Amino acid sequence: MKFIRKNIFNALFVAFLLIIVFVPDAKALLIRGLMEIGLYSPAVNQPIKTAMDLGGIRFQDINGKKVDLGDLKGKVIFLNFWATWCPPCRAEMPSINKLFKQFQHDQQIVFIFADADGDLPKSTKFMRNRKYEMPVFKVTSSIPEQIFSGSLPTTVIFDKQGRLSFRHEGIANYADQKIVDFLNKLKTNP
Template sequence: MKFLKKNLLNAALVLLLLVVIFVPDAKAFLIKGLMEIGFYKPEIETPIAPDMSLSGIRFKDAKGNLVDLGDLKGKVIFLNFWATWCPPCRAEMPSVNKLYKQFKDDKNVVFIFADADGDLGKSTRFMADRKYEMPVYKVESNVPEEIFSGVLPTTIIFDKQGRLSLRHEGAADYADKKIVDFLNKLSRSN
């Protein structure tokens, strides 16, 4: 009887591990839980980056509207690269959505959520199904590797002068007070 209980417990643990590994929502749930207890906080430190022009880096929304980052000078840009199949992306979405809701009416802050797969239909449905309000875009030009190297999720914040102010690869809790204060500081600066 003892042998049977031990095997059942082992089987249950293996099954749980397999679910976490192969089910994106289960993995996202686990990562989200870790974010809520304090893991996955982005460091706010000015990255060392070469001066670069944002002109010509373009994104298209579901309505066909093009946005060129170079045209957004004078605004803080919150740029997030993600994909619907990415568990860390799914894990950080609730916090990113909360941050977006806080700043969506701030004319000094622009949010761009770039679907790395470029499937606007799928990503728009994903957002709608989860009741997220974030505007979805697809990449319409080359993006320099200093901005996006292919790691998902990647979040970049540019200040009003178009300078790289934050770059974070991996999941993070963007509803954290440090990020909110950081965006407020950037949006109020000249």
């Protein structure tokens, strides 16, 4: 009897691991749970201030609207690189959506969610199916490695002068009050 219980437990454990490995939404759910208990909190206590020329870094949405980061001087830019197939990206999406909703009507902050695959129909459908309201773009120019080196997810924030003020590779909880305060601070600083 003891041998059978042990086998059942082992089989359930292996099944759980296989689900986590092969089902992106399951892995995202597990990571999201870890975010809720305080892991993956973004560090914004020592903001970086790297001056950059953002002109020529361009994105385009599904309607053909083009955005050049150089034209956004005077606004805070929240830029997130992600992909639909990326479990950590999926895990942080609810927190980013919450942050976006909090600032979506703020004319001083621009949000750009760049699908690393550039498949706008697929990424737009992904957002719509999950009831996320964030604007999806594809990259239409080269991106300096200082901004995006290929790791997903990657989030960067530029201040109103176009200086790189925050860069984070990997998952983070962007609904964290530290990020909200950081964005509000960037809005008020010249």
